[in-house]
Amino acid sequence: MKKFSRIAIANRGEVAVRIIKACEELGIETVLLHSEADIQSRAYRMATKTICIGPAPTAESYLNIQANIDGALAGGAQAVHPGFGFLSENADFAEAVNKAGLTFIGPSPESIRSLGDKVHCKELAKQAGLPLVPGYQGENQDVAHLIKEAEKIGYPVIVKAAAGGGGRGMKLIKASAEARELIESAQREAQSAFGSPKVFLEKYLDRAKHIEFQVFGDSTGHVVHFYDRECSVQRRHQKIIEEATSPSLTDDLRRRMGEAACAIATLGKYKGAGTVEFLLQDGEFYLLEVNTRLQVEHPVTEEVLGVDLVKMQILTAQGDYVHDPKQVRATRGHSIECRIYAENPFMGGVPSTGLLGHVEWPEGPGRRYEYGFDEGDTITPFYDPMIAKVIVWDETRSRAIQKMIRVLKDSVVFGVHTNIPYLIEILSHKEFVNGTMTTRFIETYFSEALKEPELSEVEKQIAAQAVLQLKGSGKSEVGTATSPFASYWRGV
Incomplete structure (x- = not known):
């Protein structure tokens, strides 16, 4: 059994922070492999050691296999965690990591090739008798x-x-x-x-729901599932809001889909955290794909099951995690995650970049925040505009929705526009509240930019006074990226 004393993180943003926190709890040091553009980030300040692996373009940094391996070796790491996105599902990268004498924290290169390649995965699914679109x-x-x-x-x-x-x-x-x-x-x-x-x-299934099952293969290769997530709220095939568990599944459907998820992961000799995704329409489910990595939305599963998937990933890579056959896991309550993007919801989601001003995430029970940037950091145009994830838990789905709306209204982000008003509109829509939304939900109800709300007379007076103060101080005027009044942050 190998023990890691230092792990390299081949990623950025909030997932890099998430991995650093898991490593800290396990007493493991970290090496952040970052681009030149990500020096101003929370992960950069938190990591034990930082190594620049290239300029901002992903092909020259985060997607550069040799640069990541050279950085991990230079940093004295014994293992590499790829997070999600970038090289996380690249079998060649996993193979190169192992050949360099390091441990890839994830499935084997063979599993990534058989399950991660969508075409090969469907061939395997046919062998397992899984329904396919x-x-x-x-x-x-x-x-x-x-x-x-x-x-x-x-x-x-x-x-x-x-x-x-x-x-x-x-x-x-x-x-x-x-x-x-x-x-x-x-x-x-x-x-x-x-x-x-x-x-x-x-x-293309035009009335489908997107349901995924969290699977996990332990150190022995035994695969279990950690239940399901509802991921139907998507824009341009990118998830926006996720929840656990899905309000759409009967007990029988959940059992059958869970068995199918474990079957294909077992055929793929899967180890570590992975996700089997399905489309559900008219009571029938079809395999969509297998993601051979940690998912952005993994926190909602952690909240309803009381597990730590990232620590489990690390322990499995060390050969130190085995499912306890005596432990019967059951979900408790309901969890929802919203992705906070730096974008202007009143201009159809146009990315918003610039210096972050004051940021405040409201405290309270059943609230969790995962973010990669603090006040004073710069949101650059080089990468995905997600700056944070807000996760809530409550005893019922309706109360979780109410809590999420309250949390978003109380959240403060100055300096850049965010999609918080957009998220509140979605959470308040009757189809979302009823749990009947499909993957066409956004296309049907939110295809246009939000209408910008009118400022109250009091707010107009405050803004006018602020303009005068800014002019008097010689600082940038309203409308620049650094002005708090350039960012709509109130959740009304």
Whole structure:
């Protein structure tokens, strides 16, 4: 059994902070492998050691396999945690880490290849007898051939990157006239994000819910599931709000989907944390994909089950975690996570960059905040605009929704716009409250930018006084990135 004294983190933002905190609790030092753009970040200040692995462009830093390995070795680490995104599902990276004498904290390269590649995963699913959405997963990647296959499937069709997830390299084709342009666009995006232009096609289910199961393979390879998450609230195939557990599943459906999730993970000889994703429509479920990594939304599972998935990942990589057969896990209460993005909800989600001013996350029971930036840090245009995650827990789903709305209204973020008003509108919508939303929820009800609320007379007076003070001090005027009045932060 190996014991780690120092772990390198090949990631950034709030997930890097999350891993650092888990390492601290286990008495393990950390090495943050960061780009030049991420010197002003919370993880940079928290890590035991920091090593710059390249400039801001991801291809030259976070996606550069050799730079990450060289940095981990230079930092004296024995293992590498990839977080999520970037190289977390890259089998070549996992293999290179192991060949360098380091331990990859995640599944084996073989498991990543068999499950992480969406096409290979579906072949494995066929062996396991799992239901699949009709589609094309062939090797012929000629655009003309893909168009013919799309015609056979029947529009609408989804084209997806074979080597990744998170909405990258994913396009919805509604008619043959747009097929070529969207397939070529998906191939380019897949190449840029995952280093492979390979795509596959699936029939688009227009009333589906997105349900995923958290699986975990221990040091012996025994796989169990830690129940389900509802992830149907998505914008451009990117999740916005997640919850555990799903309000859509009956006990029987939950049992059958959980068994299917464990079956495919077991066939893939899976170790560590992973997620099996399904589409659910008209009472029938279909395998969507397997994510061979930690998920952004893992905290909601931790909240309803009282587990620490990141610490479990590390212990498993050390050969020191085995599921207790006597322990029967049952969920308790309900948890919801909202992703806080630096974007302007009144301009359709345009990214908002600049210097963070005062930030305040309201304290209280059943509230958890995971964030990668503090006051004075800069939100740059180089990466995903998510700056924080807000997680709440309460005894029932309705109370968890009420708590989340209250927490978002009380949260303060100056300096950049955030999507907090957008999230509050979603949480208040009757379909979300009833739990009947599907993956088309955002497209149906929130396709347009939010209407900016009018300031009250008192607020206008305060703003006017602030403008005068700013002019008198010689500082930047209202409307600049550093002005608190350039950011809508109140949750009304």
